Amino acid sequence: MVGLCCVLLGGVATPAHAASGVPPVTGPIVREFDPPDQPWLAGHRGIDLLAAAGSPVVAVLPGRVTFAGRIAGAGVVVVLHGDTRTTYEPVTSAVRVGDQVVGGQRLGVLEAGHHCASGPCLHLGWLRGQTYLDPSTLFTTGGLRLLPGGSAEVAERLAEQRGTQLGSGLAPGLLLRPVPGAIGSEFGMRFHPILHRWRMHAGVDLHADCGDAIRAAAAGVVIGRSFDSASGNRLSVDHGVVGGHRVVTIYMHASEYSVRVGERVRRGQVIGRVGDTGWATGCHLHLGVTLDGKAVDPAGFL
Ligand SMILES: [Zn+2]
Numbered sequence: 148m149v150g151l152c153c154v155l156l157g158g159v160a161t162p163a164h165a166a167s168g169v170p171p172v173t174g175p176i177v178r179e180f181d182p183p184d185q186p187w188l189a190g191h192r193g194i195d196l197l198a199a200a201g202s203p204v205v206a207v208l209p210g211r212v213t214f215a216g217r218i219a220g221a222g223v224v225v226v227l228h229g230d231t232r233t234t235y236e237p238v239t240s241a242v243r244v245g246d247q248v249v250g251g252q253r254l255g256v257l258e259a260g261h262h263c264a265s266g267p268c269l270h271l272g273w274l275r276g277q278t279y280l281d282p283s284t285l286f287t288t289g290g291l292r293l294l295p296g297g298s299a300e301v302a303e304r305l306a307e308q309r310g311t312q313l314g315s316g317l318a319p320g321l322l323l324r325p326v327p328g329a330i331g332s333e334f335g336m337r338f339h340p341i342l343h344r345w346r347m348h349a350g351v352d353l354h355a356d357c358g359d360a361i362r363a364a365a366a367g368v369v370i371g372r373s374f375d376s377a378s379g380n381r382l383s384v385d386h387g388v389v390g391g392h393r394v395v396t397i398y399m400h401a402s403e404y405s406v407r408v409g410e411r412v413r414r415g416q417v418i419g420r421v422g423d424t425g426w427a428t429g430c431h432l433h434l435g436v437t438l439d440g441k442a443v444d445p446a447g448f449l
Pocket residue numbers: 178191193194195262269270271
């Protein structure tokens with residue numbers, strides 16, 4: 148009877164108890180929750196977990212299946228838990244609408260899909276009404292330590308694949324767009340609006356208003372913060388070695404930065420405010436990316 152009591156108590160799980168959820172796949176989180184500031188803006192409305200295509204996907208929490216079908220070519224499963232629901236894609240469903248599931252129960256298998264630049268992954272969403280919540284708070288993955296032997300191979304292949312993608316200058320989603328605006332001035336040779344001569348533009352200019360938040364493009368460590376008459380206030384963040392290449396992002400023209408050299412930053416963390424310091428005809432963010440010290444076009448990584 149004691150067991151029954153606890154099972155029943157478990158059934159009224161509130162978000163406060165949610166960290167006791169089960170990871171939906173065994174792989175690590177390869178892309179974090181990055182909700183947009185406004186519903187119409189781009190962002191990442193869930194988390195991505197690395198897993199091999201065909202591997203089992205399980206329910207994070209107990210609940211009732213309210214959708215199992217295909218949306219825009221991808222299999223999707225939705226499980227309702229009281230006033231929240233979890234979404235799983237791309238998944239070939241093994242459950243039906245109305246099925247009651249327990250945490251850890253198999254919902255189906257992961258489809259190959261193209262959601263992640265890096266290879267097959269599960270996109271897990273968590274919503275209350277129309278509000279997106281951070282699904283990574285539902286469970287602890289234990290990072291790579293929990294990967295079974297087979298998944299370590301997958302992680303290695305992922306790193307290799309990323310290396311190839313990075314080398315070719317194309318790995319969409321690797322970097323988060325530090326401000327939501329479009330690219331105004333592209334990477335490459337351009338006629339400089341202030342110097343009135345042709346110069347190499349070693350980055351992209353993103354439209355932004357004075358004072359807008361600048362967010363770190365990926366997790367990393369601040370390695371440079373300086374001022375010069377061309378860059379204005381300049382910040383460099385080292386993202387470590389990704390797929391065999393050292394990735395550094397450079398931010399220019401900010402009115403100010405709120406992080407110091409040596410400080411660790413999270414992906415999406417506000418690191419400064421858009422300004423027009425240095426050679427700038429107006430407020431915007433210049434974003435540069437270097438791969439092993441060489442400037443590359445950031446557009447392929449956003
Ligand atoms: Zn995703």
